Amino acid sequence: MTNRELRSRQKAALETPTCFSPEATRDLAGALNALLADVFALYLKTKNFHWHVSGPHFRDYHLLLDEQGAQIFATTDELAERVRKVGGVTLRSIGHIARLQRILDNDADYVDPQDMLAELRDDNNALAARMREAHSLCDERGDVATASLLENYIDEAERRVWFLFEAGRRGNA
Known part of the structure; x- marks a missing residue:
């Protein structure tokens, strides 16, 4: 068996039956994989800040970021499974995430x-906006299940x- 035949056979093994056209599958899976990459990036940034927060409000911020990180991570499996349900394939590696993510990393020593709270606020706001864009695509393509999921997220x-x-x-600002 040639490499080409093997790749074709492997791809066919992952083709989930779906009511979506190949174009709709491509568009929906692409949008969801980009969102999923952003969610993983935001999760790791949130945990980074959770692990490295300091100062007089340490306990409050540490607990808040832990709670938010858990909530963000909880979305990953459902998003990835939606990609498969619409007939696509999903993220496979950290490298794949890095190629698709739009949430910027923060590797600063301190x-x-x-600034942590402001950066995460802006990142979550950007994620919500991108989710709305994906929701519009779902509406266009008739993917009510993903649209419903995105509404909660x-x-x-x-x-x-x-x-x-x-x-x-x-203060009172």
Whole structure:
């Protein structure tokens, strides 16, 4: 068996039966994989800040970021499974995530806690906006199941934005 035949056979083994056209599958899987890469990037950044937060509000911020990280991570499996259900293939590696992610990493040795909260607030806000874009695509392609899932994730992201904004406020500002 040639390499080409083997690759064709392997690809056929992953073709999930779906009611979506090949174009819709391509578009939906592409949008969801990009979202999934962003979710993994945001999860790791949230955990990074959780592990490295310091200062007088350490306990509150540490617990908040741990809770938010768990919530973000909980979305990964359902998003990846939606990619498979619509007939696509999903992320396979950290490298794949790095190629698709739009949430920027933060590898700084030290980040001020207020800057952590602001950065995560902005990242969650951007994620919610990208989820809305994916939701519009789902509407166009008739993918009501993914659209419904995204509605809940948008609400969760907006709640994280709200909490990060309020936790990061100084005084009565």
